[in-house]
Amino acid sequence: MKQLFTLLVLLSTFYQSNAQTTAVNPSIKTSKAVLDDFMDQRFGMFIHWGPVTLRGTEIGWSRGTNVPVQDYDNLYKEFNPVLFNADTWVKTAKEAGMKYLTITSKHHDGFCLWPTKFSDYNIMNSPYKKDIVGELAKACKKYNVKFCVYFTVLDWHDPNYPIHLPDGKNADPKSDIHKFIATMKSQLQEIVTQYHPYMLWFDGNWESPWKNEYGADLYTFLKKLDPNVIINNRIGASQGGEHPKLTEGIIGDFATPEQKIGELNMKNPWETCMTICQQWAWKPNDNLKTLKECIQTLAKTSGGNGNLLFNVGPMADGRIEQRQINRLKEMGDWLAIYGESIYGTKGGPYKPNEIFATTRKNNKLYVHIFDGKSADVILPALEGVKVNQAYLLKGSKINYSQNTDGSIVLRLPEHLPNADDSVIVLELNTNAERI
Numbered sequence: 001m002k003q004l005f006t007l008l009v010l011l012s013t014f015y016q017s018n019a020q021t022t023a024v025n026p027s028i029k030t031s032k033a034v035l036d037d038f039m040d041q042r043f044g045m046f047i048h049w050g051p052v053t054l055r056g057t058e059i060g061w062s063r064g065t066n067v068p069v070q071d072y073d074n075l076y077k078e079f080n081p082v083l084f085n086a087d088t089w090v091k092t093a094k095e096a097g098m099k100y101l102t103i104t105s106k107h108h109d110g111f112c113l114w115p116t117k118f119s120d121y122n123i124m125n126s127p128y129k130k131d132i133v134g135e136l137a138k139a140c141k142k143y144n145v146k147f148c149v150y151f152t153v154l155d156w157h158d159p160n161y162p163i164h165l166p167d168g169k170n171a172d173p174k175s176d177i178h179k180f181i182a183t184m185k186s187q188l189q190e191i192v193t194q195y196h197p198y199m200l201w202f203d204g205n206w207e208s209p210w211k212n213e214y215g216a217d218l219y220t221f222l223k224k225l226d227p228n229v230i231i232n233n234r235i236g237a238s239q240g241g242e243h244p245k246l247t248e249g250i251i252g253d254f255a256t257p258e259q260k261i262g263e264l265n266m267k268n269p270w271e272t273c274m275t276i277c278q279q280w281a282w283k284p285n286d287n288l289k290t291l292k293e294c295i296q297t298l299a300k301t302s303g304g305n306g307n308l309l310f311n312v313g314p315m316a317d318g319r320i321e322q323r324q325i326n327r328l329k330e331m332g333d334w335l336a337i338y339g340e341s342i343y344g345t346k347g348g349p350y351k352p353n354e355i356f357a358t359t360r361k362n363n364k365l366y367v368h369i370f371d372g373k374s375a376d377v378i379l380p381a382l383e384g385v386k387v388n389q390a391y392l393l394k395g396s397k398i399n400y401s402q403n404t405d406g407s408i409v410l411r412l413p414e415h416l417p418n419a420d421d422s423v424i425v426l427e428l429n430t431n432a433e434r435i
């Protein structure tokens, strides 16, 4: 009996201390005001870049698979992107209508794009010898684009990190995770204090050496450096390969569905990350998404109340491919007309589908029409909602009717102004955001 009691006491203290070490003090979590501001931005540029672009294979994952480790780890000695121009990249993002930019400061291969004092495996030891992260931070400030930094948790290159290859096997007995975490904190301290990122995008949290308590400790450390820095949900440990969904008690501020559009969620912030081609890092002749896919992805993401972090992989010489720049510019041209229905809106109340997605602001419901072939688009009834006016955004009136059950029938004109996404504005009798 006494033994059982001792066991229960032991178990309860174990669970308590576990809960204490993994939870983040709610008072330091990023405020709703800051996260609302982030979600108003809606569209950002993701950039995956590093010496691996000399091979055109995937960043991190091709180390020890498509490219032998010895070869991969020496690529930096040839990395000399003389045509890199931070202003040009940031202008490309700006002209695409992107409001923020996230650069891979360090990916799973361990190479650092800034002159860190805590690893020699960095840009200053390449022939290029310029601070890429710093130049981008400066250009973002100049063009009023919010500057954000990607940083991997796992580092297959660092001898102190237990795992050294993408297969996730064979923990190195000589490694030291606590030394590794100390390096990581020092590097992140450099990043936060030198470049003042608006947001930090963690990744590589799915391997066994990483624990939730490390994530909670790191979150707390970073919020002491900058109470307003936004942090994604890949800072805590992810179980079973699935990135943690953003529910109460999770570490991090927003969810990160990858290569797919997140589901409608009015409660928890989320951001889809997706590639403009197929690979994260540059690949010659990679499949470029059509303009229709690009625009509809952005509209469906906004319609689900999420952000889109759209990835480009620049080339080894420092340029973004012209065809990618052109595609981004086309998105910017669409946004120059239809941006009102994207930025600063809320998603819902309908779930985005193949025919339409909706966004809303004040008393306006924006209906993004993806399929102009049908004569009518029917929106299910919304309780107490009446349509006072319907018109094409920046265009003419639209005929509509409202059935006795409240459903709304929009009669599409024979020719819609935009084949990928024309926006119909419905002015409602009530605040659309409160539906």
Ligand code: JFZ
Pocket: 059, 060, 203, 204, 206, 241, 258, 273, 280
């Ligand atoms: C991760 C990275 O590995 C990838 O290179 C890119 O940076 C992306 C934004 O994030 O994506 C993953 C994460 C996990 C797996 C594959 C890709 N996985 O567990 O197979």
